Amino acid sequence: MRPADLKTTRRAVRFDRERLSIEDIVAIAHGEAGATLSDDPAFRAMIARGADFLDRLLREDGNIYGVTTGYGDSCTVNVPAELVAELPHHLYTYHGCGLGEYFDPAQTRAILAARLASLSKGYSGVSVELLLQITRLLDAGLLPLIPSEGSVGASGDLTPLSYLAAVLCGEREVWRDGAQVPAAEALRAAGIAPLRLRPKEGLAIMNGTAVMTALACLAFDRAEYLTRLCTRITAMASYTLDGNAHHFDEVLFAAKPHAGMQNVAAWLRSDLPTEQWERNGKRLQDRYSIRCAPHVIGVLADALPFFRSSIENELNSANDNPLIDPDGERVLHGGHFYGGHIAFAMDGMKNAVANLADLLDRQMALMVDSRYNHGLPANLSGASGPRAAINHGLKALQISVSAWTAEALKLTMPASVFSRSTECHNQDKVSMGTIAARDCLRVLQLTEQVVAALLITVRQGVWLRQQANPELPPHAAITRMLAELGADVAPVQEDRRLEPDLRLLIERIRAKAWELYV
Missing domain, CATH: 1.20.200.10 (Fumarase/aspartase (Central domain))
Structure with missing residues (x-):
């Protein structure tokens, strides 16, 4: 069966706030299912509310962890307003220090699906466009090269997930048809525009348990x-x-x-x-x-x-x-x-x-x-x-x-x-x-x-x-x-x-x- 035919015949796993199963992630990992973001207007509005609330909070308050401050122990460092937009890109850049074997394509698809699942719950303050960008990578078969070693499992899988964040922005390398290709070249060939991350999006992509959860599935x-x-x-x-x-x-x-x-x-x-x-x-x-x-x-x-x-x-x-609590308009640190x-x-x-x-x-x-x-x-x-x-x-x-x-x-x-x-x-x-x-x-x-x-x-x-x-x-x-x-x-x-x-x-x-x- 040709790849184009496979896309039309395999089942679609829908990502929204509904519960997913281990079998959903395994099916995506093995190419037996595709990932699709729900087009329900209420779901997409809920995602947008979180990102919009953060934008308003940034304008009105100007003090948000990981947005106007450094990360982790550097939370006491204030970031000048004119540099806030650069901060998420620095986050994935300095975490680019993984080593070991790269995760194989099935594992990588599972990792992308697990991260998409978490971000789709609506508590991460990310844009709909970021979620769609992850589905585009999966649909185009552009899989970030993610080294398997370098995570202590809290604050989540920071180093390995930095490779996903970078690829979403057109940096580092991807697997494409079994070969290593620069991400910028692969995205351009697939007609996918690189993202420019919004203020909290780098942290939202990287600060979580997607790698270990995907491997566990x-x-x-x-x-x-x-x-x-x-x-x-x-x-x-x-x-x-x-x-x-x-x-x-x-x-x-x-x-x-x-x-x-x-x-x-x-x-x-x-x-x-x-x-x-x-x-x-x-x-x-x-x-x-x-x-x-x-x-x-x-x-x-x-x-x-x-x-x-x-x-x-x-x-x-x-x-x-x-x-991010988009309805109660609160930032919850945990x-x-x-x-x-x-x-x-x-x-x-x-x-x-x-x-x-x-x-x-x-x-x-x-x-x-x-x-x-x-x-x-x-x-x-x-x-x-x-x-x-x-x-x-x-x-x-x-x-x-x-x-x-x-x-x-x-x-x-x-x-x-x-x-x-x-x-x-x-x-x-x-x-x-x-x-x-x-x-x-x-x-x-x-x-x-x-x-x-x-x-x-x-x-x-x-x-x-x-x-x-x-x-x-x-x-x-x-x-x-x-x-x-x-x-x-x-x-x-x-x-x-x-x-x-x-x-x-x-x-x-x-x-x-x-x-x-x-």
Whole structure:
């Protein structure tokens, strides 16, 4: 489909004062939806009232934080009237000191959408034109190059969001069709006039939690899918190990009323009918990585509603400072730029997700070890006869899984407890929310690598178990999953390089290629 056709067929997410969902931001991030500013006259009049009130206040009173004063600890510095118009441009200029990898295009679209959401609440004193300029960038595919490092998460994401402010004004660089282009050139080619920021607009763009919130939306989307995929892998691992399906009994789980954990157990019951278990020689109690899998995956499953609430509340908040009450005509000084809720959610999420990696790492260790896999070949090698001596199956893959798991576990130290006093002790207690969100995304990446390796493992394990116990075919859901995996990954009969298979499976995971437990 051509880009022009895509714009006409994808859904539009409307930005106004109505509540947005994580899914709205994720859809914009992945190009599945566009962003449109509400054209409702009452909404646009409400936005304009805030900017007009600030203009009048500036004329009549002449003393507004961040408009006629310096920023942060410099709030005691008065700005001469003739220099007020230059102040917002100095704000984004001196914050242009980010480093690290640039956020990728999907993350950048999410950041723009999250900032637009906050400014659309009508408490930031910005113009309608500023909001429209953000939608123009998204619509034209002009994405600011935003370095990922340099935010302490209060006063919000100042340094990374300065790159958005600069691009709105035709400065710095953008991604355009995968290439880095000067923003002035890109805006000119798209027919977009650079903004000249109004007095508070630089502060309104930068002083907020848009970066950490956008990353949290993307993290939630990935974590939610992993709860289902790790459950399906567990079912396939249990079948591979000739396990005990009674471990997931409904009455058993009714005795421990964690709803998310109970859902995971129910999913496992749907994959592992207990009637297939009734035969001699089975182990009475499977090892913990199988028997306790609902309890491990269930922690994340039960935490997801809390994470959603925290992330969506932040997404739907006005989170800059000061806020402007356009109807009561007041300037309200506070600390809504503080990202503590996102920091806590991301620290919690990365812990729960890393535990999924650890669970699957233990499951793989059982499956590849001939002492524990109940009669299957060592390392799940598919070679037979004389050639079995030179084939090593999944031996190296298991080492890589251990490496990825260890790195994920290492990153579970909470970022939110590492507050640093900054900016002449004005920002003396900060959230570290953006660091927590970046850590969470890295843990998700590592865990998805583990999941990709386990998909190869259970595909191999189920295939070998079917040969070893043909009288015990897997349930339909596992059979279907095996066929779907088989379209991408052949059985490992002769040693081969598995990196291409892993990379393909990671793409499938990110695309949510398998429909699970509908």
